[in-house]
Amino acid sequence: xxxxxMRLEVRDELLAIRREPAxxxxxxxxxxxxxxxxxxxxxxxxGADAGIIASYGTFAVLAVVMLSPGIGLADARDxxxxxxxxxSGTPLWMTLLAKVIAAIPYALAVLLALTVVAVLVGSMAVxxxxxxxxxxxxxxxxxxxxxxxLAVGARAGTTAAAAILNAILMPxxxxxxxxxxxxxxxxWVVSIGQFMPTYHLAQLAQAQVDGxxxxxxxxxxxxxxVVGAIVAALAYRSARP
Amino acid sequence: MSAxxxxxxxxxxxxxxxxxxxVSLSVGEGEFVALLGPNGAGKTTLVRSIVGLxxxxxxxxxxxxxxxxxxxxxxxxxxVQQDVGFPRTLTVAEVVEGAAxxxxxxxxxxxxxxxxxxxxxxxxxxxxxxxxxxQQRLQLAMGLVADPVLxxxxxxxxxxxxxxxxxFWATLAERRRRGTGILLTTHVVEEAAAVADRxxxxxxxxxxxxxxxxxxxxxxxxxxxxARTTLPVEAIRAVDEVVSATAANDKVVITxxxxxPVVRVLLQxxxxxxxxxIAAPSLDEVLADLTSHRKKVAA
Ligand SMILES: Nc1ncnc2c1ncn2[C@@H]1O[C@H](COP(=O)(O)OP(=O)(O)OP(=O)(O)O)[C@@H](O)[C@H]1O
Ligand SMILES: [Mg+2]
Numbered sequence: 001x002x003x004x005x006m007r008l009e010v011r012d013e014l015l016a017i018r019r020e021p022a023x024x025x026x027x028x029x030x031x032x033x034x035x036x037x038x039x040x041x042x043x044x045x046x047g048a049d050a051g052i053i054a055s056y057g058t059f060a061v062l063a064v065v066m067l068s069p070g071i072g073l074a075d076a077r078d079x080x081x082x083x084x085x086x087x088s089g090t091p092l093w094m095t096l097l098a099k100v101i102a103a104i105p106y107a108l109a110v111l112l113a114l115t116v117v118a119v120l121v122g123s124m125a126v127x128x129x130x131x132x133x134x135x136x137x138x139x140x141x142x143x144x145x146x147x148x149x150l151a152v153g154a155r156a157g158t159t160a161a162a163a164i165l166n167a168i169l170m171p172x173x174x175x176x177x178x179x180x181x182x183x184x185x186x187x188w189v190v191s192i193g194q195f196m197p198t199y200h201l202a203q204l205a206q207a208q209v210d211g212x213x214x215x216x217x218x219x220x221x222x223x224x225x226v227v228g229a230i231v232a233a234l235a236y237r238s239a240r241p
Numbered sequence: 242m243s244a245x246x247x248x249x250x251x252x253x254x255x256x257x258x259x260x261x262x263x264v265s266l267s268v269g270e271g272e273f274v275a276l277l278g279p280n281g282a283g284k285t286t287l288v289r290s291i292v293g294l295x296x297x298x299x300x301x302x303x304x305x306x307x308x309x310x311x312x313x314x315x316x317x318x319x320x321v322q323q324d325v326g327f328p329r330t331l332t333v334a335e336v337v338e339g340a341a342x343x344x345x346x347x348x349x350x351x352x353x354x355x356x357x358x359x360x361x362x363x364x365x366x367x368x369x370x371x372x373x374x375x376q377q378r379l380q381l382a383m384g385l386v387a388d389p390v391l392x393x394x395x396x397x398x399x400x401x402x403x404x405x406x407x408x409f410w411a412t413l414a415e416r417r418r419r420g421t422g423i424l425l426t427t428h429v430v431e432e433a434a435a436v437a438d439r440x441x442x443x444x445x446x447x448x449x450x451x452x453x454x455x456x457x458x459x460x461x462x463x464x465x466x467x468a469r470t471t472l473p474v475e476a477i478r479a480v481d482e483v484v485s486a487t488a489a490n491d492k493v494v495i496t497x498x499x500x501x502p503v504v505r506v507l508l509q510x511x512x513x514x515x516x517x518x519i520a521a522p523s524l525d526e527v528l529a530d531l532t533s534h535r536k537k538v539a540a
Contacts, residue, residue, distance in 0.1 A: 087315055
């Protein structure tokens with residue numbers, strides 16, 4: 001019963017992303033196009049390594065996992081559809097979880113597309129084991145960000161949710177050096193960037209490529225999860241149905 | 242007749258608005274109760290408490306013996322809510338199949354429910370693209386698809402055309418025969434009274450009257466008389482037992498305590514009086530009278 005309901009929720013959410021051209025364009029296609037440009041401008045001449053997926057992939061995964069659940073939730077509530085679901089006996093946690101789960105295949109699809117672009121445009125050498133570890137780290141590591149997304153979606157209207165989430169994501173992504181490498185940025189930006197959870201997610205993914213230290217980054221993401229859970233819980237306490 | 246819905250002394254406040262001030266109500270198996278009352282009476286608030294969307298300040302609601310705050314109890318309800326919209330990304334058929342599955346029913350029942358509500362032709366369209374009346378029918382199809390024990394319908398006839406309304410009343414009558422309890426709010430008073438077993442009238446967050454449609458009609462004694470006459474309205478108002486008289490086009494409409502003595506006097510005063518009609522007050526008039534604030538202050 002519960003499993004059937006969950007399957008249905010996830011199916012609806014997968015369709016919601018696939019059948020909404022704006023979501024597909026902004027969270028899937030655009031990051032891939034940007035990446036093609038980015039790798040042409042900043043990619044090393046002697047062939048890129050998977051580090052380029054670790055950094056840019058962090059942005060691309062967050063563009064799916066951080067935007068779509070919150071915006072989708074706000075939209076469902078604005079329409080009154082969330083009330084229909086609540087009355088139908090679907091527990092709220094299921095509705096929320098389904099939105100996050102449905103974002104995962106799209107996040108993986110973007111990562112795959114980035115990999116193809118990196119190989120074709122940036123002549124990246126493929127190491128399947130490393131790439132898989134990077135993918136797993138990025139998708140799992142994006143989950144705490146989904147909590148913030150749902151928190152915003154619980155309170156804001158659809159348009160506001162999209163604006164707020166972009167306003168949180170974009171600056172974090174830039175100061176964390178995920179679009180333009182930190183070497184070309186002023187020191188003060190770099191030092192702010194090191195406080196961003198996005199930076200630590202990218203570093204944790206990078207550690208899968210170069211075997212660097214990872215425990216500190218994991219700890220920051222753990223802390224982010226705790227804060228995200230508290231913020232989401234508070235947002236729900238006072239959310240209107 | 243065992244009660245499927247039992248509402249006991251329900252209170253609800255929104256900030257400083259007392260939306261429900263002690264409502265008690267029950268609906269039995271196979272019973273059809275129409276909930277009437279003016280805008281702002283508290284009907285939607287009552288419905289939202291019954292379907293578990295809001296937690297009442299005090300009092301209790303029990304649906305088939307359970308608390309609607311529990312998801313498993315809500316699954317047994319068929320609900321039409323006011324102000325609901327559908328996602329842009331699901332088709333009509335997907336929405337109804339989903340409703341069946343969420344209620345623990347068989348998604349294979351969806352085609353029949355769609356057919357019952359006249360939506361088979363639009364089943365592949367996106368739900369949000371339906372017209373207002375079609376969306377209302379879609380909510381009904383969702384509510385009916387899983388054979389609920391209780392239907393809770395908040396203004397389900399809004400936006401329905403004449404033939405859709407007729408089909409809708411027939412569907413409800415059929416469900417009632419199968420033992421489904423029905424609680425329905427509406428402003429289409431006469432249509433609801435024609436099919437309801439019992440009418441509950443709310444005003445200002447309270448139940449102000451309750452009974453069969455015929456019992457309620459007796460709340461407003463007297464008769465409505467209309468006729469074509471040359472008599473001035475003032476002269477008619479002066480006649481014994483006339484409560485009120487108004488001129489409309491070339492006719493007068495008179496409310497009187499009793500019809501016969503008034504008509505006798507009118508015929509004496511105007512022997513050209515014609516087009517005479519005498520009727521019992523409509524339920525609309527009963528309702529207006531029951532819920533007028535003048536009346537409440539007096540009571
Ligand atoms: N969310 C809310 N916040 C504050 N006040 C509310 C809210 N919802 C309803 N009210 C108030 O509660 C009272 C009852 O409203 P309700 O919607 O239950 O009336 P109703 O009988 O359904 O009216 P209608 O016939 O217009 O649908 C009204 O005074 C309304 O303004
Ligand atoms: Mg209402």
